[in-house]
Amino acid sequence: MRRISTKMKQTTCLSSVILAAVIFYFFFIFRVDDAIKYMNEILLVILLIIMIPSSILDFEHSRWMDAIDDQMPTFIRGISEAYETGLTLVEAFDHVVKSNMVKKPLADEIKRISIQMSWGLTFEEALENFKERVSSPMVNRFCAIVLEASRSGGEIRKVFTAMSGFMEEMREADREADANMRPYLLIVYVAFAVFLWIGVILIQSFFKPLEGSKQFLSPLTIIGLKEYNDFFYKTMIVSAVMGGLMAGKMGERRILGGLKHSIVMVITGYLVFFFLVPPNWVSA
Helix, strand or coil, rough: CCCCCCCHHCCCCCCCHHHHHHHHHHHHHHHHHHHHHHHHHHHHHHHHHHHHHHHHHHHHHHHHHHHHHHHHHHHHHHHHHHCCCCCHHHHHHHHHHHCCCCCCCHHHHHHHHHHHHHHHCCHHHHHHHHHHHHHCCCHHHHHHHHHHCCCCCCEEEEHHHHHHHHHHHHHHHHHHHHHHHHHHHHCCCCCCHHHHHHHHHHHHHHHHHHCCCCCCCCCCCCCCHHHHHHHHHHHHHHHHHHHHHHHHHHHHHHCCHHHHHHHHHHHHHHHHHHHHCCCHHHCC
C-alpha cells in the first residue's frame, strides 16, 4: 500500500478519459457500421477504461489511509506515555517509532514530522503538513483538536493524554458504522440481481414470443426483439454504474469508493446477459 497523490489521480483519470475518447472517435469516424453494431460493447469498454485505473488507485490510497487510521490511537497513546517520562515533543515522536509501537505507513509519516521539526518547522506547521498529506477523517480530527489547543495556549501534554481514549472510541465508532452499513451494500447487489433476472424473464418469456405480432386494435406490429435487447443492455450498464457508486457512498462514505462495485456489477451484468440474452450481433 502507498499514498497516491491528488496529481497522480487527476493525471490517471485524464489519461483514461483521453484514451476512451480516442477509441470512441476511431469507431464513429472510421468504423461507423461497427460502432452501430457493437454500440453496447464499445460503451462497456469505454466505461471500464475510465473506471478501472481510477478504481485501482483509489483502492490503494484507501488501504493506505485505513492503515494510518487504525494505528492513530496507538500513536497518540505512545506520545502520551513518552511525555509522562519527561521526553520532549520531538523525542516523544522518535520514541514511538523506535520502540515499534507503530508500523508503516504511519511510522514513515511520524519520521517526516520529526525531521521537519528538527529542521526548524514549528509543531503546528509540521502537523498541518501531516494533515494535508494524509487527509483522512481520523487524522483530520486529531490535527484539528491538537492544533486548536496549541494555538489557544493549552498544554499539549494534557491534550495528548485526553486524546488517547477519545481516538480509540472514535475509531471503534467508525468500525461499527461500517459494519452497520454492510447490509445496505447487499441490498444494492440484490436489487441489481433482481433487475437482471426480470430483464432475462421479460425478454425470453414475454417479448420474444410476441415479436412480429400485431398490436391490439392497431395495424402496427410490435417492435423486434433486437430493440428490446439493446434497451436492456444499455439500462443494465447505467444501473450497474449508478448502483456501484451508490454502494460506495453508503459503505465507505465516498463516491469514488464505489467504482470497484460498479466494475464488478457491469462485468457481471454483461456476462449474464451475454449468455442468457445474447447481444444482437451474436444472433445476427
